[in-house]
Amino acid sequence: MKRSLLLMAAALAAGLALGGCSNRSIGHSIDDQFIEPKVAEKIRQAHADLGSNSSHIVVTTYNGVTLLAGQTPRAELKQLAEQASRSVPGVTRVHNELQILLPTSLVVRSNDSLLTTKIKTQMLADSTVPGSKIKVVTENGIVYLLGLITRQEADRAANLVQSVSGVQKIVKLFQYTD
Structure with missing residues (x-):
């Protein structure tokens, strides 16, 4: 019981700290964490x-906007x-970016994870790109960018991603604040 209270307090503190790095509310951040598994379960049941x-x-x-990426036959x-x-x-909105293909291999998925890590690292190192406000998802070499940012920030983020080796395509799914 005491341990669960400590874990809940730690999770809340982390949420509050991370919430300060974004334009979206803490409530939206928490809602998104619960929406993803519900959507995944509904898809499996379909x-x-x-x-x-x-x-x-x-x-x-991200902020109620749901991205479906990957492959289905x-x-x-x-x-x-x-x-x-x-x-x-x-x-609130669904971006269905599923490809009509057989699922990618573990090697491709590993490369996608590495690509996402490279992109996030470069975003966080570049003070002109609000990396903490951008969610990066890479699937089959396609980089999807979600976030609640200005158009100028979105353009800077896309330019940064474009410079990363291995990116096949960039899909901007931002919600703009201006």
Whole structure:
């Protein structure tokens, strides 16, 4: 009991500290953390192939905006995943970027993780890019950028990402504050 209270207090403190680095409210940050698993579960329930090894689906939410990235073998599965996502309370918009392909290999996914790490590191090192306000998701060499920022900040972020070796394409899914 005492340990759970300490863990909850630590989580709240971390949320408050990180909340100060972003334009979105702490409530939205917490909501997003609960939305992602709900969306993933709804997608798995929508069709057996969406929850099997025949599909690889990454769900990311930022300020209620949900990104579906990854691969699924058929167009109707892509549509089912989107419909399932829209049914989750708190989802304000869905960007369905699923590719109609077989799932990527572990090597490709490892490269995607490395690419995301490179991009985030460069963003945090560049004072002109608000890296703490930008969520970076890389899937099959495609870099998706989410966040609540100005158009000028978005352009600077995209230019930075463009300079990183291995990026195949950049998709800006920002919510603009100006």
